Amino acid sequence: MSEVDPVVRAVEAALFAAQEPQSAEDLAAHIGSDANIAGALQALQADYAGRGIELVERGGRWHFQTAPDLAWLLRRETEQTRKLSRAATETLAIIAYHEPVSRAEIEAIRGVQVSKGTIDVLMEEGWITPAGRREVPGRPLIYATTPGFLTHFGLTSRRDLPGLEDLRAAGLLDPVDLALEGALATDDTDHSSDESDSLLENHEDQA
Structure with a gap:
């Protein structure tokens, strides 16, 4: 198994733990301003493409979400x-x-x-x-x-x-x-x- 870029791992961990979508600036504040945040985000987005969860960007902020075609699995029957x-x-x-x-x-x-x-x-x-x-x-x-x-x-x-x-x-x-x-x-x-x-x-x- 090839070694994963530590910046990619750090960005993945930060996004996973975050309670709300994060901008590249938010991530840099945690990981370091000299880290290649943009490159790490692109790598993660490609790595999660087609999986059960995916990394998406909305209005300059990034977060993990359930793949749209699987959302029905998690939808509550009690939804109103x-x-x-x-x-x-x-x-x-x-x-x-x-x-x-x-x-x-x-x-x-x-x-x-x-x-x-x-x-x-x-x-x-x-x-x-x-x-x-x-x-x-x-x-x-x-x-x-x-x-x-x-x-x-x-x-x-x-x-x-x-x-x-x-x-x-x-x-x-x-x-x-x-x-x-x-x-x-x-x-x-x-x-x-x-x-x-x-x-x-x-x-x-x-x-």
Whole structure:
């Protein structure tokens, strides 16, 4: 058996013990800034490819997860699904496409007020988080999506969000659904608001 690179072993151990996804910088803080963290991550990802667990990167952070085709083995029969409300769906979509945004900006896009409860539900799910304050009078809180949002919806980054035409082609968006379409519409000059929200209109999210 060939000897395994000690940096690869150290990165593997750190990821296995971590309670949340780790960035390359997080790993370097534990293992050493002179270690080839990027090379170790690539080696581990290749080594775990096709196995029962795999190493994945979501939004610049790395973690081990069950291979998608085996997830059914670990799924509890007692799992409950809950329908995400229309307000929460639109709010999450707006944040994903326009982040970071304030509540007032979300309301301007939706055309209606956003209740604190809607924001709270999305924060409880771990999909959005406060991302500072807008430097304007009143300094309102602004919100952005989390690595947990990317993980839940199987996205590597927000660039993977599908567009409106993709949603229609998949039958996930009603052609006359102007309210949600308006929520997902983006400014072509705004790089931060890439495409649209496909998995959200499913509304079937695990509790």
